[in-house]
Amino acid sequence: MTVEILLTYGVLLLAITLFVTEKLRTDLVAVLIMVILPWTGVISVDQAFSGFASNAVISVMAVMLIGYGVDRAGVMTIVAKFIMEKVGRKEQNIRAATSGAVGVISSFMQNIGAAALFLPALRNIGKRANIPASKLFMPMGFAAILGGTLTMVASGPLIILNDLLVDSGAEAFHLFSVTPIGLALLATGILYFYFFGRFVLPKAKGTESLSPSQEVKATYELTGDMTEVSVPEGSPLIGKSIEEADLWKQFDLNVLALEEDGSKIYSPWRKTQFRAGQSVAILGSDDQVKAFTEAYQLQEKGGLDRFANLENEELAGFAELIIPPKSPLIGKALRDIGFRKTYKIEPVSFVSPDGDREDVNEDPLEAGTTMIVFGRWEDIERLKASREFAVVTEVVPPLPDHQKDKKLPALFSLAVSLTLVLLGFQLSLSFFTGAMLMILLGVIPKKEIYPAIDWKTVFLLAGLIPMGAAFEQSGAAELTANAIIGVAGDWGTIAILFIIGIITMLFSLFMSNVAATVLLVPLVIMMGESFGIDPRGLAMLVAVSASNSFLLPTHQVNAFIMGPGGYRNADYLKAGSIMSILFLIVSVFMTYLLFV
Template identity: 40%
Template sequence: MTPEMILTMIMLAFAVVLFVFEWVRVDVVGIIMMVLLPLTGLISPKEAFVGLSSNAVCSIIAVIIIGAGLDKTGVMNQVAGPIIKLAGNSESRVISLISGAVGVISSMMQNIGAAALFLPATQRIAKRMDIPVSRILMPMGFCAIIGGTLTLVGASPTILLNDLMTLGGEKLAPFGLFTQTPIGICLLVAAIVYFLLFGKYILPASTGETDRGVTAALMEEYKALGNTFELTVADGFTGPRTLQDLHIRSKFLVTVVAVHHAGEKRTNLTPRSNNDIQAGDEIAVVGKEKNVRKMAQELGWTLKAGLETFADSLARTSAGMAETVVSPRSELIGKTMNQINFKELYNLNPVALFKGNRIYYTGLSQIALAMGDTLLLHGPWERFHLLKNQPQPRVLTFATPLEGEILRPQKAKLAVFWLALSLLQIIAFKIQLSVALMSGALGMIITGVLSVDEAYRSVDWMTVFLLAGLIPLGMAFEKTGTAAFIATKVLGLLGQPAPIVLLAVVGIMTSCFTLVISNVGATVLLVPLCMNMAVMAGADPRMAALVVGLSASNTFVLPTHQVNALIMRPGGYRTVDYAKAGFVMTIIFLVVELSILYFFYGV
């Protein structure tokens, strides 16, 4: 080995140690590499920072912004809703549809985003069907990871491939957007079948731990509040009668927060006391269960097991509660909410009033407010944000954070248009990946789908700097001949393996590497090495690079992947659960991947 090769190996070992022991954040490791590599003379200063302007980094930034635009306009919620309804009450259908949908969606957006989108809905379905949430969340999470193998832009490792495929200073033919799609589809189907057949045996029967959020904490703090319930007004109900006539709040200590008028097919999220209630209407209320049951029994209404009609409009991501304080110089001071038409003005439901040392749950609209009084309000997050962002002087000051954000459903068609335009450029006009995707991201900003500040905030800059710092390390491996040297040694141990055997070794190496360092780091470090190994063994170096990119998503044995970490607490999983289910999934992944390459890609 030459001194340059030894130094390169030392740099690699140093990076791996930093990744494993996490003495610094992973993005700092990337920056360390950008600084140390030119200082040691392994690459030039210009080469050290070329990663920041690489096709891969720009593509990842653009994909994240496009995904944020789709989420901001509610497109992803519209995709999730019908799928959840189709799942019905069949556990196997729930697993198949949710896991398949998450897999397909993560082929075009960050897999962590796809998994996070379906997490609340999946927990709600599991509770409604009375099945352990652990039997749904892990299949969903694994399929979100595998979904990144469906297209070239589905995961960071495959986005990197075309930039990394350099041999002898020459670029190899790039992969297309759907080159790997047949492999990804087979992997996704295999994962779903695996969990359908063996999920009950390999997954724990855990209900998991749900993140309560601010609304749940407030309901616990205010003792008279229990939960949100949905009721159906009986067909025999003699109406119409107004909410004021029914005395629901004063008689049962229950607050009506939404009404779906069946006759008008209209949902009212800020019901007034003079609103009519008729047979067939759906009512959403907040209160203790025993009070709600008493009300249902006395009025002859039907109490549902969970939210159905209001499942989306009152979901945690759509609506909730916030604690507000009457501000100095507020127009509310000395007035009752009736006098200023509070509901009509702010479209929010008062649930409780903390005044002095007493909490009021009834008669709220008749009590004169004073500075410092605390109002507990319920309503859509969008209306809370509008209230919070009103110009000075503020009527109310928020004492608790807001969980939701203002969506822009009116921009949904524009978001879909820019995504479609980006894909059209890649598929039909062969425009470079980064240029096509960045044009879609720019289109979303220009047309107001996202503001430029929202676009900047959506980008995971930690991933960007990690990637930008590791690309030069891969270049050092190639430039100093270290990759070729290691390839020669590995081939010496293997002898003269058949191309498929070599690819199997490459897949196993990558799968092991990606358990202890990031999948991006594993890809950048292993692609140059494995391409050199393939050339020496007489195999196709492009296929070796593809195996590395795909196998970098084969990370199921430990909860180190972002998606696995996301579902760990909600699913009630332990590390041993990942090891148990992930070990078999890892083997299935490698077998399916190599089989498709052998039989359909001419390896």
């Protein structure tokens, strides 16, 4: 054993210790390893910093920009709305649906691209359904990795596998040779989080901070969701005003908007009458909405259709107002000042200075009264210039006119990126082309380019790449592989398959999964020939097991979701250890079934 191998083992042990104990932040551990390695002489300075120019790191930066642009343009609001309409708000159903979708997408594009594509939609869904990011992002990320085992072009290890087989004189696999294994693995991952997600996923909300609207809703414990109903011919609601229908007192509902003949009225005045054919956006609990629709024979549409802009937190939301001491409204009730008619904002709740909840329409306003309102930010923004109210909530500034509809440029940029990937161009170049298109077309403003990138993730990946180079270049990887495989030779076929799966998993945690495949495939081919086991089956197991990277955030997908999900290393160990064991069992069983 050479000095270089001993030094590499020492640095690897240090990295594992720091990752597990969390004495340092993950990205700082990676940078520390990157700095230590060239001082050992195992790799050169250029190799130590080569991670910043690697295809993986550049790809991650590019997909962050792509994801940010698509989300900012409002595309993912539509996607989130569609998913929630199909699967509802149940946490397990959302996890299963999004995991299945991202897994399938990963079968024909790089898993980091699939994860980046779905992250904004999942963030939007989490906000709508009030589900913490930490409950959604990890299952989606794991599914993206598992989806990389569905076809022979879904991940780097499977792509390189056929080249290695042909070089050794063996027959190459066809496109769907791995699909039975991949389907079993993806189904296992989906079922794992569906039934056990609540036990293994952290409760923390992650670094996804609450929006101003969400903070107001959480602080004042506001319940209920936005729903759209239509008024059919013959409804007893026709001809009644909002006040006469007694929505506030009898049903505890708020009318957020009306639409008739294509014209929308936001926060309609209490004297506004209902007419046949109207669409109405209301705010309230499911039970209250049901009672209202049954009483007036209305047609419930579920989520918002014509008023989807009210669900976009960049356009509308809850805000907190306070009546200042010198407000001319002191002593007056909302109905006296025609609040809705004047300001186009819907009052939801009052809290008097002594903390009591009051009637939002009848009780006179006092100095210090807190009003919780819902409306479009552009309408709430206008209150800032008035003497009547003090706006406490940070109002989301309205987008300039030229920024309001960038869905088509965003989708065009994304389509260009995906087309380039499918045509075989390098992932980093393909996605950076799309990112630059988004910048040039105004989807991403220039001042938002750098904040859109999670730099901790960039440094984490760039710092870990040299560790893989040192492990391979020093000879530590080959020494370890030969030693373990040599011991396994005396055991049975199943034991050999498990050993190959375990060693590939461990190698893939600390070096490129492609490098692990290149290193191990020739060894297992020789091993298969010696022990009378189909070498192609063992090689397939290596390429599949190279995706078994769930224990630590060293895989680029895990690193990508770590920041937004607020995950710690311990979270990956908790959820990832079980996933790794399940992956190992399923992949070994399927390999044995298909190839042995």
